[in-house]
Amino acid sequence: MELLEINQNLRETRNELLGILKRLTKDELNQRKDSLSWSIGQIGQHLFKTEEVYVAAIKRGLKNNESSITESKPLDFLLNRSKKWVAPDIVNPTDDIFEADELIEKLNQSRRKLEETLNTMEDQTELSRRHFVHPVFKDMLLIDWVRSLYLHEQRHIRQIEEIINESK
Numbered sequence: 001m002e003l004l005e006i007n008q009n010l011r012e013t014r015n016e017l018l019g020i021l022k023r024l025t026k027d028e029l030n031q032r033k034d035s036l037s038w039s040i041g042q043i044g045q046h047l048f049k050t051e052e053v054y055v056a057a058i059k060r061g062l063k064n065n066e067s068s069i070t071e072s073k074p075l076d077f078l079l080n081r082s083k084k085w086v087a088p089d090i091v092n093p094t095d096d097i098f099e100a101d102e103l104i105e106k107l108n109q110s111r112r113k114l115e116e117t118l119n120t121m122e123d124q125t126e127l128s129r130r131h132f133v134h135p136v137f138k139d140m141l142l143i144d145w146v147r148s149l150y151l152h153e154q155r156h157i158r159q160i161e162e163i164i165n166e167s168k
Helices: 003-022 026-030 040-063 100-119 124-128 142-166
Strands: 131-134 138-141
Touching: 003 040, 003 100, 003 142, 026 040, 026 100, 040 100, 040 131, 040 142, 100 142, 124 142, 131 142, 138 142
Parallel strands: none
Antiparallel strands: 131 138
16 A cells, blocks of 8 residues: 555544544543543543654664565454454553543644654655564554554544444
8 A cells, every 4th residue: 555545544534533523522532431441532642642652663663774574464453343452551541631622732743743754754665665563563564554553543433433322
């Protein structure tokens, strides 16, 4: 999948997420089903933290000048909500109370960092030739790191929709 198509998917997915967040009240953002579940605000925090960690990983992967023998991975499994994943501590949300505007700004900041990283690359094909070790999925080409961002976000949009529907 070309970076142009990935960028389009990133934009569309983020616009969908922001559209949902803009419609929610502070109470809806911060309501939790139980102590083990994340609120929608916490999901948003998890998403911008994840994007920031991914940007750092991509930058580190680009510093390695050796071509990778890693092959592109199918990532559609990320959309399967029946399979639960435990988020690494670094991207776990806090118990903070969120306002929609604050959350949207943090998501916009993390996306600007990603876009800046991708747009300042001299040779974007390096994303398909370099890899970095993912804490859950192990060796991944950098292009797969970028692609997995919108799939991960789509997964959590479905989770947010489930939370909204359950609270009706």
